[in-house]
Amino acid sequence: MKKLFPIYVRIPVLFALFFMAMEFFIDSGNKPAFVKFPILNVVLLIFLLILVAVELVLQATNKIVDTLLTDEQRKAQEIEDNLPFTETEFYKKLMTKLTRTRKVEEEGELLLHHNYDGIQELDNVLPPWWVYLFYGCIAFAFIYLVRFHILGADDQKTEFDKEMADAKMQVEEYKKTAPDLMDKEKVTLLTDAADINAGKAIFQTNCIACHKADGGGAIGPNLTDPQWINGGGIKNVFNTIMEGGRAGKGMISWKDQIKPSDIQKVASYVLSLQGTNPAGAKAPEGEIWIEEGAVKSEVKTDSTKTK
Structure with a gap:
């Protein structure tokens, strides 16, 4: 052994x-x-x-x-x-216990008293290894029955469904705070100086060709007045940058080139330009954006609220 x-x-x-x-x-x-x-x-x-x-x-x-x-x-x-493995006493005893083999000389004692066309049958017992395996299957089936059908433990399908439900909840929780999974419904206005400066850098790299460095507008509209073609406020500005402007003649979609967290910074920087009135600014286009709950007297000075 x-x-x-x-x-x-x-x-x-x-x-x-x-x-x-x-x-x-x-x-x-x-x-x-x-x-x-x-x-x-x-x-x-x-x-x-x-x-x-x-x-x-x-x-x-x-x-x-x-x-x-x-x-x-x-x-x-x-x-x-x-001794070699096959000649050890342990191996011999083990094989005898597992098979209950009888010597050839003893086969006469096992013959049954009938034959079919000269074919006779030996009354051999089932091999113990097979019997033990059979008993083991019965024990396993009993434990399985008690565990899953009496004690109510989760089976594989139930465990899978629960794990998938938990995973889905975790994904949804992650989406709520993941900056690069930002969308129009979750975006908020950033006011921190570091975020505004980061948005300004992205704006100057990608947007000044159409809107000028001061946001006064060139090919694109003036971003400093209270009038908006696709709606003002952080949600609309974010969505316009993300999805693009008017079909055929508006701004292209930037979502494939700028990640959502950076688009949020750009949109916040654009809204920080409200009321700056740069020299040579383009004439207003679109409609005046009025936030829900805002009064007309607030429109010119408080047009950065989210809708």
């Missing part, structure tokens, strides 16, 4: 079997049991220490027994230990 399964094989195998049994019988959801229940790490450690202690005791016992053997017994033991 020692030769077939040395200590460095026995301990990991037994530990792994114990660990798998623990994971199977403990319902820990979508996390391993030893992660969700840290106390199990202590149990695993204790089990490992027990295995090591048992092996140390067995080794000490074997050494004591070895010292009590006579020279003849020790030589016989050495001969058996050096």
Whole structure:
């Protein structure tokens, strides 16, 4: 037995079997049991220490027994230990137990008293390995029945559905705060100087050809007056930059070139230009944007509120 399964094989195998049994019988959801229940790490450690202690005791016992053997017994033991695997006493006993084979000379005792065209039948028993496997399947089926149909543990489909639902919720939560998944409904006006300056840098790189550096307008409209072609406020300005302006003659969509978080900064910078009235600004176009709840007297000075 020692030769077939040395200590460095026995301990990991037994530990792994114990660990798998623990994971199977403990319902820990979508996390391993030893992660969700840290106390199990202590149990695993204790089990490992027990295995090591048992092996140390067995080794000490074997050494004591070895010292009590006579020279003849020790030589016989050495001969058996050096035999090939197929000739060891352990292997022979194991195969006998697993198959219950009978010698050819004993087949006469197993013959049944009937024949078919000269063909006779032996009354062999089922191989024990097959019987044990059959009993194991029955035990597994019983445990499965109790766990899933009596105790109500989640089956694979239910676990999958729950994990997918949790994942979907996590994705939705991530989308709420992920800056580069920004859209018109979630965008807010930025007022921090660092964000405005970042938006200004992007504006000067991509937008001055059509709107001029001061936002007074060239090919594109004036961005400093309270009138807007596609609506004012952070949501509309963001959406116009993201999706583009009027079909055929408006501004192109920038969503493939500028990420949403940067478009938010550009839109916030554009709205910071309201009321600057640069020299040589283009004539107003579109309609005056009035925020919900705003009064007419506020239009010229308070046109940056979101709608």
